[in-house]
Amino acid sequence: MKHIAIFASGTGSNAQKILAHFQRSQEVQVGLIVSNKPQAGVLKFANEYSVPILLLEKERFLKGDGYVPELQAAGIDWIILAGFLWKIPATLIKHWEKRIINIHPALLPNYGGKGMYGQAVHLAVLAASEKETGITIHYVDEHYDHGATIFQATCPVLSSDTPESLANRIHALEHLHYPLVIEKEILSPSV
Numbered sequence: 549m550k551h552i553a554i555f556a557s558g559t560g561s562n563a564q565k566i567l568a569h570f571q572r573s574q575e576v577q578v579g580l581i582v583s584n585k586p587q588a589g590v591l592k593f594a595n596e597y598s599v600p601i602l603l604l605e606k607e608r609f610l611k612g613d614g615y616v617p618e619l620q621a622a623g624i625d626w627i628i629l630a631g632f633l634w635k636i637p638a639t640l641i642k643h644w645e646k647r648i649i650n651i652h653p654a655l656l657p658n659y660g661g662k663g664m665y666g667q668a669v670h671l672a673v674l675a676a677s678e679k680e681t682g683i684t685i686h687y688v689d690e691h692y693d694h695g696a697t698i699f700q701a702t703c704p705v706l707s708s709d710t711p712e713s714l715a716n717r718i719h720a721l722e723h724l725h726y727p728l729v730i731e732k733e734i735l736s737p738s739v
């Protein structure tokens with residue numbers, strides 16, 4: 549059995565889909581929900597699925613031990629980012645090398661980098677009058693939105709789109725693909 553930790557800062561709709569997908573899996577189990585926000589919607593799903601919660605304090609996460617002891621104690625094999633706001637510290641990248649996956653709501657390398665999170669991404673895509681956008685699932689390295697791409701899927705941008713309507717289309721794409729891509733990657737890693 550492989551154990552994953554889901555890191556999320558917000559609503560947690562992707563986390564919910566991942567929890568539901570692996571609920572009865574014999575091969576992958578969600579061992580921990582990790583968040584930097586005590587108020588994050590994702591914590592409700594952790595309770596719903598009876599998964600332990602780890603709340604992060606900024607200084608210790610970014611400049612201290614990165615909560616490696618807690619993650620190791622929970623037997624975490626893979627780290628899955630699902631709308632997580634903070635940069636992943638080098639110590640985590642070292643301990644879980646090529647075992648940290650992120651989802652980004654655009655077609656990287658476009659519309660990535662520091663500050664490119666959620667609505668900010670969709671606003672930038674609309675401002676540039678793009679005809680197409682999509683999602684990128686990729687490995688995490690020490691740079692924002694930078695590691696090897698595992699999977700991309702596209703969707704149209706309509707002239708009538710608002711950041712909200714685009715976010716909804718992107719979320720649907722994420723929910724459809726992220727749990728399956730995670731499962732495939734954990735069972736047979738591509739890097």
Ligand code: GAR
Nearest residue numbers: 558559560561562631652653665666
């Ligand atoms: C998702 O759209 C995810 O791609 C994005 O945050 C959203 C979280 O939604 N991540 C980033 O922008 C990373 N740079 P959720 O909390 O409903 O899963």
